[in-house]
Amino acid sequence: MSRVDIKKRFAPILREATRRTEEKKTDGIPTIYIVMSTCGLASGAAETKQAFEEALSHKSIEARIVPVGCLGHCYAEPLVVIDHPTSGLPPICYHQVSAARAQVLVKSYLEKGDPVFKYVLGATEENDLIPAVMDFPRFNLEQRLVMEQCGRIDPNDIYQSVAEGGYGGLVKALGSAPEEVIAEIETSGLRGRGGAGFPAGRKWRLARGAGPGEKIVICNADEGDPGAYMDRTILESNPHQLLEGLAICAYAIGANQAHVYVRAEYPLAVKTIQQAIKSGEQLSLLGSSILGTSFNLEVIVFQGSGAFVCGEETALIHSIEGKRGMPQHRPPYPVEKGLWERPTVVNNVKTLSCVPSIINRGAEWFRSIGTEKSPGTAIFSVVGNVIHPGLVEIAMGTSLRTLIFDVCGGIPKKKSFKAVQIGGPSGGCLPESFLDTPIDFDSLTEAGAMMGSGGMVVMDENSCMVDVSRYFLDFTQKESCGKCTFCRIGTRHLLNILDRITKGEGREEDLGLLETLSKDIKSGSLCGLGKTAPNPVLTSLKYFLDEYEAHVREKRCPALKCRALTAFYIDLEKCARGCDVCVGCCPVEAIFTTTGRKKAIDQELCVKCGECMVVCPPEYDALEKVSPPELAPIIERSPEKK
Amino acid sequence: MVNLIVDDKKIKVEEGKSVLQACLENSIFIPNMCFIKTREHPHASCRLCFVEIDGLDRPVTSCTEKVRQGLVVRTATPSVRRLQRMAFKLLMSAHHCQPKVCPAKDGCQLIRTAKHLEVGLNPRPLERLERDVEEEVDLIFFTYYPFRCVLCGKCVYVCRQRNGHNPLTFANRGFDTVIGFFASGDPADVPCHHCGACANVCPTGALVLKPEYTNAATTNR
Numbered sequence: 001m002s003r004v005d006i007k008k009r010f011a012p013i014l015r016e017a018t019r020r021t022e023e024k025k026t027d028g029i030p031t032i033y034i035v036m037s038t039c040g041l042a043s044g045a046a047e048t049k050q051a052f053e054e055a056l057s058h059k060s061i062e063a064r065i066v067p068v069g070c071l072g073h074c075y076a077e078p079l080v081v082i083d084h085p086t087s088g089l090p091p092i093c094y095h096q097v098s099a100a101r102a103q104v105l106v107k108s109y110l111e112k113g114d115p116v117f118k119y120v121l122g123a124t125e126e127n128d129l130i131p132a133v134m135d136f137p138r139f140n141l142e143q144r145l146v147m148e149q150c151g152r153i154d155p156n157d158i159y160q161s162v163a164e165g166g167y168g169g170l171v172k173a174l175g176s177a178p179e180e181v182i183a184e185i186e187t188s189g190l191r192g193r194g195g196a197g198f199p200a201g202r203k204w205r206l207a208r209g210a211g212p213g214e215k216i217v218i219c220n221a222d223e224g225d226p227g228a229y230m231d232r233t234i235l236e237s238n239p240h241q242l243l244e245g246l247a248i249c250a251y252a253i254g255a256n257q258a259h260v261y262v263r264a265e266y267p268l269a270v271k272t273i274q275q276a277i278k279s280g281e282q283l284s285l286l287g288s289s290i291l292g293t294s295f296n297l298e299v300i301v302f303q304g305s306g307a308f309v310c311g312e313e314t315a316l317i318h319s320i321e322g323k324r325g326m327p328q329h330r331p332p333y334p335v336e337k338g339l340w341e342r343p344t345v346v347n348n349v350k351t352l353s354c355v356p357s358i359i360n361r362g363a364e365w366f367r368s369i370g371t372e373k374s375p376g377t378a379i380f381s382v383v384g385n386v387i388h389p390g391l392v393e394i395a396m397g398t399s400l401r402t403l404i405f406d407v408c409g410g411i412p413k414k415k416s417f418k419a420v421q422i423g424g425p426s427g428g429c430l431p432e433s434f435l436d437t438p439i440d441f442d443s444l445t446e447a448g449a450m451m452g453s454g455g456m457v458v459m460d461e462n463s464c465m466v467d468v469s470r471y472f473l474d475f476t477q478k479e480s481c482g483k484c485t486f487c488r489i490g491t492r493h494l495l496n497i498l499d500r501i502t503k504g505e506g507r508e509e510d511l512g513l514l515e516t517l518s519k520d521i522k523s524g525s526l527c528g529l530g531k532t533a534p535n536p537v538l539t540s541l542k543y544f545l546d547e548y549e550a551h552v553r554e555k556r557c558p559a560l561k562c563r564a565l566t567a568f569y570i571d572l573e574k575c576a577r578g579c580d581v582c583v584g585c586c587p588v589e590a591i592f593t594t595t596g597r598k599k600a601i602d603q604e605l606c607v608k609c610g611e612c613m614v615v616c617p618p619e620y621d622a623l624e625k626v627s628p629p630e631l632a633p634i635i636e637r638s639p640e641k642k
Numbered sequence: 643m644v645n646l647i648v649d650d651k652k653i654k655v656e657e658g659k660s661v662l663q664a665c666l667e668n669s670i671f672i673p674n675m676c677f678i679k680t681r682e683h684p685h686a687s688c689r690l691c692f693v694e695i696d697g698l699d700r701p702v703t704s705c706t707e708k709v710r711q712g713l714v715v716r717t718a719t720p721s722v723r724r725l726q727r728m729a730f731k732l733l734m735s736a737h738h739c740q741p742k743v744c745p746a747k748d749g750c751q752l753i754r755t756a757k758h759l760e761v762g763l764n765p766r767p768l769e770r771l772e773r774d775v776e777e778e779v780d781l782i783f784f785t786y787y788p789f790r791c792v793l794c795g796k797c798v799y800v801c802r803q804r805n806g807h808n809p810l811t812f813a814n815r816g817f818d819t820v821i822g823f824f825a826s827g828d829p830a831d832v833p834c835h836h837c838g839a840c841a842n843v844c845p846t847g848a849l850v851l852k853p854e855y856t857n858a859a860t861t862n863r
Contacts, residue, residue, distance in 0.1 A: 307815070324812055329686040329706045482793065482812065482819025484687045489732040492817040493768055513767055520728040523700055524689050 003175030009291040010171045013283050017162035025085075030063040030110055033081040034097075035151055037070035037236040038268050039229070043077040044098060051099035055106035063110060069237020071151030072391030073138070076121055079151075080105070087113050090125040093133055138388050141407045143369065143395045145377045146353045150237035155272050158279040161240035167285050169356035173248045174293055181252040182208065185355065188363035189375040193350035194220060194311075195423065195452045196528070197374070197441035200351050206335040207253045210343035215255040218339065218346045219246055220316060221262040221269070224308040225424025226475060227383045228455030231349040233391055235262065235269035238353070239276035243299065245352030247286060248359060250297050253345055257298050261316055264303040274301050308425075308479035311453075312527050313338075313346040315481065326481045327527035348453065350379055370396030374440035378454065384421075385460040387412050394439070401435040404458055415460040418559075419544070423452025425472045425479075426532030428539030429465060448539040450532065464561035465544040466551050469536045470498040476533040487530030490521040494537060502562040504628075506552035514548075515541055556628045563608045567629035570612075572598050574622035582612035582623070592637050600635035646713040655709055660684065662691050662704035665717065672717055673726055673755040675733075675845050676794035677705045680803075685795050689729045690755065692722045701725055727759050735765035736773065736817075737846070738789035746847030752792070774818065781823035783836040783855050788820050791848035797821060797840035804839050821849065 024031065032052055036045045049065060056063050071079055076095035082105065083091035092115055094105065101119055108114045115130070122133035133139045144150075153160040161167070173181045186201030207215050219242065223231040234242060246258045262269055277299045280286035288296045302320050309315050310325040317339045319325040338344025354376055358366045367375045374396040380403065383389050387409030394403060400420060404410065411417050419429045428449035430437070437443050441451050459468065477491035494517060497510050518534030518541075525531045541548060550556045557565040570582070570591075575598040582599055583591045590605035591612060599622075601612070613623040626632055643654050646661075648670050655664040663679050665672050675688035684705040692701040696714035701722045704715070716722070730752075737752065744750055756763050779786040793812070798821065801808035809832060813822030825832040841851045 326812075329684060329703070332683075478816055480816040482815045482817065483685075483795075485689045485729045485732050485792075488793070488817055488819060489736050489771070490728075492771060493732070493735065496769065496771070509767065517728070517768075520725060524692075524725045524729060526686055526689070 006171055006174050006291050006293060009284070010167070013159075013162055013167075013285075017159040020159050021163045024064070028086050030061075030082060030084040030086075032063055032065045033068045033083070033152075034065065035070055035077065035079040036067040037233060038266070039070055039074055039233075040078050041268070045078040047099045048078045048080065048097050048102045051102035052106060055103045056110075059106060059111055061106065061110050066154050067156075068153060069150050069155045070233045070391070072147060072233065072393075073388070074390035075388045079121070081124060082109060084109065087115070089115055089129060090123040090127045090132075092123050092130060093121045094119045095121040137406050138409065141398075141402065142393050143377055144393050145357060145369065146234065146241070146350055146379060147237075147391065147393045148357075149241065150233060153238065155237055155239055156275050156279075158240060158276065158283060158285075161238065165360065166240045166356075167244050169359035170244050170247050170251075170285065171291065173251055173359050174291060174295060178208065178252045178254065181248060181359065184359060184363050185252070188358045188366040189373075190351065190354055190358060190366065191374060191376075191441060192348060193354070193379075193453070194348035195426065195450060197451060200347060200355075203335055203345055203347070204249060204253050206333075207343045207345045210336050214257070214342060215250075215253045216339045216342050216344045217246060217250045217253060217255045217258045218313075218316065218320070218344060219258070219260045219349060219352055220311060220313065220346050221260060221266075221349045222304050222311040222316060223263065223266075223349075223453060224306070224311055224479070225426075225453060225455040226472075227457055228381050228424055228453060230379045230381050230391060230454045232266050232269050234349050234353055235266070236272050239273045240280065241353050241356055242273075242349055243276055243280055243286060245355035246299065247290070247297050248355050249345060249347065249352060251295055253343075255345075256296050258300070259320060259339070260299065260301045261304055261310075261320065262301060263306050265306050270301060270303060277301070307481070308475075309481045309527075309529050312529060314527070316346065317344065324481075326483045327529070329526060350454070371438065371440050373442055378439055378451070380439075380454045380456045382408050382456045382458060384456075384458040385411050385415065385463075386458045396440045397438045399436050399438055400430070403439065403456075404435070408458070411458070411460045413460075415462065417458070418461050418463055419459045419465060419468075419540075421449075421457040421459065421468065421472075421536070422455070423450040423532075423535075424455040425476045426450060426528070426535055427452045427455070428535045429459075429468060429543065430539065431543040433543075448535070448542065450535070462559055462561065464502070464557050464559040465540040465547050466498060466502050466557075467559075467561050469540045470495065470502055472536040473498055473533070476529065480529065480533075484526040484530060486521045486524040487526070487533060490517060490525075491530070491533050493517060494521070494534065498537070501548065501551045502557075503564040504551070504555040504562070506548075508552060510552060511541070511545075511548055554628065558627070560625050560627050562627075565629065566608060566625055566627045567603060567632035568601055568606060568608060568610070568613060569603075569624050569626070569632035570599050570601060571622045571624055572596075572600075574620050575599055576617075576620050576622070579617065579620065581615045581617065585611045585615045587611065594635055594637075600637075601632075602637050603629070603632060603634060644709050644711040644713075646709055646711075646715060648715040649717055657709065659709050660705050661693060661695075661707040661709055661713070661715055664709050665693075665704065665715070670717065671758060672704055673730070673758055674705065675751055675755075675792050676796060678796055678799060678843070681799060685799070688733075688792065688794055690726055692725045692729075693717050694719045694722055723759065727761055730755055730759055730761060731765045731768050733792050734763060735768045736771050736789075737792060739763050740790075744790070744847050745850050746845070750847060751845035771817075775820060779820075781849075782825060782829050782832055783834060783852060784823070784841060785850050785852060786821060786823070787848045787850070790846045791821060792846055793819055793821070794845060796843040796845070797849050800839045800843050804837060805833075805835070807833060809833055810840055 080097040123130040190200045191197040315325040315327040334344040473495045594600040653668045673690040676685045693704040694716045775788040836855045
C-alpha cells in the first residue's frame with residue numbers, strides 16, 4: 001500500500017478527532033479537567049469529581065467533566081483545570097481541590113464568575129490577569145517530550161490523543177520501509193530508558209537481522225524501584241503514545257505480536273492500557289491489517305505478580321512463558337533468542353514512548369535536545385525531602401542542582417541537603433559535591449550512581465546514610481530470586497552487617513568486609529540485580545565513610561536516626577511546670593513527673609518513637625534528642641511510682 | 643576441533659563445548675556445582691567456575707564461555723581465586739557441614755572445592771547464617787536437607803529432562819529459596835517414579851532417597 005492510501009485511511013479518524021475538539025472549543029460549555037491517575041485518586045480525586053457532579057446538578061449548571069491523567073505535580077494533588085470560555089479568563093489550574101473546594105469553585109467561579117484566587121496555582125496560558133504556570137520554575141525548566149500530553153488528555157478517549165498528533169508517527173512509519181524506520185531511530189541516538197542505556201536502534205536492527213521468522217516486541221512496564229512511578233503515570237495518562245511506539249517498533253523489526261508486561265499492583269494502568277488497546281483495534285490502528293496494510297499486530301497485556309527481578313529482561317521472558325522468574329546468563333540475548341525462542345526486543349515504557357515523536361519530528365530534532373551521547377529527555381520521580389516532589393521531565397545534561405533546587409524547590413524547613421539517591425536500589429547516593437554533575441547515562445555511572453529507570457530520593461541532614469543503605473539492601477535481598485550464590489547469600493550478609501552497625505553492634509573489621517563483599521558481589525553475580533545491588537553500600541562508604549565510622553567506633557549516629565543509638569530527654573530548664581502533653585502522648589508510659597512538677601523520661605521504658613518531641617509546645621521546646629544515648633542525663637523514677 | 647591454551651597447557655577440543663567442559667575433560671579441575679554437560683543453556687548459578695580469558699577485562703564463568711580457536715585461559719589468577727573463595731565462603735556460611743554423616747556420593751563437592759581453593763570449611767570472616775527452615779524435610783520418597791543444599795538446581799533439571807514434567811522445583815525466593823516438592827499425601831498420586839536421578843546428581847548430599855525406595859531406584863537406572 002502506498003503512503004497516500006495509508007493517509008487516506010487515517011483521514012476520517014483525524015477528521016472525527018478534530019471535529020470533537022472544535023466542538024468543545026466553540027460550544028461555550030465550561031470543561032473541568034480532573035487529574036484522576038492513581039496518585040490523584042489516592043489524594044481524593046474521586047471525591048472531588050463526585051462533589052463537582054453534585055454541585056453542578058444542584059445548581060443546574062452545564063459543564064463537562066473530563067478525567068485526565070497525571071500532570072506530575074504530586075505536591076498539588078488533587079489538581080483540577082477549569083476552562084470557562086465565557087468568563088473571559090484563560091483555563092485555570094487549581095491545586096489541592098478537595099470536595100469542599102470543588103463546591104466553592106462551582107458556586108464562585110462557574111456560577112458567579114469569581115475565579116477564587118486563593119486556590120489558583122496558575123493559568124495554563126499566558127494572559128494579563130493570572131500568572132501563568134509556565135512562568136514557574138517547576139514548569140518552565142522542564143522540557144516535556146514524553147509527558148507532553150500527560151494530564152492534558154483523557155487517556156480513555158483515543159480521539160483526544162489523535163487530535164494531539166497521536167498515531168501520526170505510525171502513519172508515517174507505515175508509509176516507509178522498516179529499514180528506514182530503524183535508521184531514523186539509530187540516527188536519533190535514542191538510548192534505552194530502562195537503566196542501562198543500550199541504543200534502541202541497534203537493538204531493533206539486531207532483532208530484525210536475527211534470521212527469518214516472526215519477531216516479538218515486549219514493553220517492559222514492570223516498574224519496581226521504591227519511590228519510582230514514571231511508567232505507571234505514562235500508562236495511566238497517555239497509553240496511546242506507548243501503543244503507537246510499540247506498533248512502530250513491531251513494524252520495524254517484523255513482529256506481529258507485542259506484549260505489555262505490567263505489574264498487577266497497577267490496576268488502573270492495566271485497565272487503561274487494555275481499554276486503549278481495544279479502542280485502537282476498533283479504529284484499525286492496532287489489530288489485523290492496520291490502516292488497510294498487511295501489517296498485523298496483536299497486543300497482549302501480561303500482568304506480572306510483582307517480583308522486582310522480573311524487570312530483568314530474561315526473567316521477564318521466563319515469567320511470560322509461565323516459568324519461575326529467574327534471570328539467565330546472556331548471551332543468548334533476547335534479540336537472538338527471546339520469548340518462545342524467537343528474537344525479541346524488550347524496551348522500557350519511556351523508550352517506546354519517545355519513538356512516535358522521533359518519527360514525527362525527525363531524528364535531528366530529537367538530537368537537538370539533551371547531550372550528544374544521551375539525546376532526549378530524562379524523566380525522574382523526585383521524592384523525599386524536596387518542596388515540590390513529583391514527576392519531572394528535563395533535558396539530559398541538566399545538572400542535579402538545577403533539578404533539585406530550581407525545579408523541585410529545594411529542601412523544605414530550611415534544612416540542608418545531604419545526599420541524593422539516584423537509580424533506585426541499583427543506584428548510588430551522591431553527596432553535595434556531585435550536585436553539578438550533569439544528568440546523563442555516562443556522567444551518572446562515572447559518579448558511581450546510575451540513570452536507572454528514574455527513581456530519585458532527595459535526603460536532608462536528618463537522613464542517616466548507613467540506615468539508607470540498610471533500607472535498600474533489605475529491599476534487594478528480599479527481591480533476589482535466589483538463583484546465584486553472590487546475590488542470594490551475599491546480599492543477606494551485607495544486610496546483616498549493616499543491621500548490626502545501625503544497632504551499635506558494628507565491629508571495626510565490618511567496614512573492610514562490607515567493601516570487599518560488595519565488590520565481589522558486583523563482579524560475581526549473574527544478573528543486573530546482583531551486579532548493582534551493592535551500589536548503595538559502595539557509594540555511601542565512599543562519600544560518607546565518617547558516618548559509618550561514627551556508628552562503629554563511637555556508637556553514635558550523626559543524623560540522630562538510628563533508634564538504638566539515640567535517646568530523648570527533657571531539658572528541665574525549659575520544661576514547663578504543670579504541662580503534661582508529653583505524658584498523655586507517650587504510648588509506653590515512660591514519661592513521669594519529677595521534682596518541681598516537671599517531666600522526665602524513663603530511659604528503660606522509652607521506645608524512642610519521638611511522639612513527645614512532636615507534641616511538646618514550641619514555646620517550651622524542651623525535648624532533646626542525642627546520640628550516643630549515654631549523653632541523656634538519667635533521672636531516676638521514685639520507686640513507689642514505678 | 644579447536645586448540646586452546648589453559649594455564650600454559652595446550653588442549654584440543656571439539657567446537658561447541660564450554661571452556662569448563664573442555665578443561666574438565668582434559669583433567670584440569672575448575673570448581674563447579676551446577677554444571678551439567680548435557681545442559682544446553684548453563685544454569686550458571688554457583689559462581690565457582692570463574693576463569694580469566696585473554697582479551698576480557700574481568701573473570702568470567704567458564705561454563706558460559708564457548709571454546710574458540712586460540713583462546714588463552716587462566717584458571718588460578720588472584721582475581722579468579724578471590725571470587726571463587728568468596729563464593730565458596732558464601733556457600734559455606736549457609737551450609738551445615740557434617741562430614742561424619744554426610745551421604746554425598748563420591749565425596750562432597752564442597753570438600754573437594756575447599757582443597758582445590760586451599761581454604762578451610764569455615765566461612766570466616768563471614769558469619770554463619772541462620773535460616774528459617776527445618777533441619778529435615780520429608781518429600782515422600784526423599785529426605786531433603788535444606789542446610790546442605792547449595793541450590794545448584796541440578797535435581798530440578800535432571801528430573802524434568804527424564805520425566806518431562808516434575809514435581810521438584812525451586813520454592814520461595816531470595817535467601818529463603820529451597821527445593822520444593824509439589825505433592826502431598828498418598829505416594830500413589832505423586833507424579834514421581836522415584837527413579838533417583840535427582841538424588842544421584844546432588845553434589846552435597848542434600849537430597850537423599852529413603853532406604854525403602856533405593857532398590858527401585860537402582861533397577862530403574
